[in-house]
Amino acid sequence: MIFIQQSLAQMPPVVPLTNALTAIYCHNSDEPGIMTIRCGPNEKIRMLDAFDATAKHRSRLPIQCLKRRLFSRESNEDVNAADCKVHTSFTSACSGRENCTLHMQRIRLNSAQDNCHNELADYTMAFFECISDVFIHDVCSPQAITSAWGTLQTPNFPNPYTSSDDCWCKLSTQLQHRLLLSIIVFQLIPYDKHCAGAGLYLQSSNEQRSTQCTYLQQGHNYLSDANTLYINFYSRTPTVRGGFWIIYE
Incomplete structure (x- = not known):
């Protein structure tokens, strides 16, 4: 069997099969915290994307984080500067589970190509979807697969x-x-x-x-x-x- 890989240079955008959901953790301080990603009964998490971010202007903070006491750029805000966003590596740890608990620690972001210059993360955002067990099949199950x-x-x-x-x-x-x-x-x-x-x-x-x-x-x-x-x-x-x-x- 010969396969044609559709994306040779980079990973293609992840497309949700159902409805994309969002989980946000606001880094209110340097103390560790917990972020939970959860689906309903008989559903499993499929991670789509996740990143740590620093907002260059408080108006671009997620609404969940607007009431926070601490903002990493209380001075020298730049409404025109692109926000700093760095992709995280916990996506594989959550995919396939009904719920996923992540231990969060505020970090500094360094990535020139992502406009990040040793800046404290303001929040972590995860995009995911919940796939029903109806559409999840064990490759070793004898049950016939008939879904499109x-x-x-x-x-x-x-x-x-x-x-x-x-x-x-x-x-x-x-x-x-x-x-x-x-x-x-x-x-x-x-x-x-x-x-x-x-x-x-x-x-x-x-x-x-x-x-x-x-x-x-x-x-x-x-x-x-x-x-x-x-x-x-x-x-x-x-x-x-x-x-x-x-x-x-």
Whole structure:
């Protein structure tokens, strides 16, 4: 099976499948705090984006933070200057969970390309959506998948998969159509071309496992070259990795 990666230079913008939601934490002081991202019963978090930010003018603070006692730029405000925003790295930790508690600590932001020059963060903002369990399928489940779109994940995701999985899953669409895979999370054990510990195989039939496993980049999209796709996941080695979570449509 040959795939065409749609974004070669950079990750494409993340598009929500349902309705995008927002969580904001206001850094009122240098003391640590808690930020909670939560979905409803029978729903799971899919992180879309998250960043720490410093507002160059108080008028651009989120409304939740306007009543704060502390503002990092009480003097020398510049209404015309672009705000400082630096992407955070906690998105993988929350995806796949019903709720996610994050321990927050106010930090200084340094990134010239993001207009950040050793400035204290004013707030942290996270964009996410809540995906119903109806659209979340275990890649090793024998249940037939009939929805036009949905997601596939390794057993126990986001907790570690077991060391004894070997299962096949079939995706198909109408003739003259192709399948699009969007990678939310991909964290198998360190990748090697032989996939000795765990592997994901994408191919056009289930008659024989391919000789080469597949590495998918988190945040990227892949397009099949046919209307049918067989997915084989297997694991041989215990791991602390969460596995993968993939959107199909």
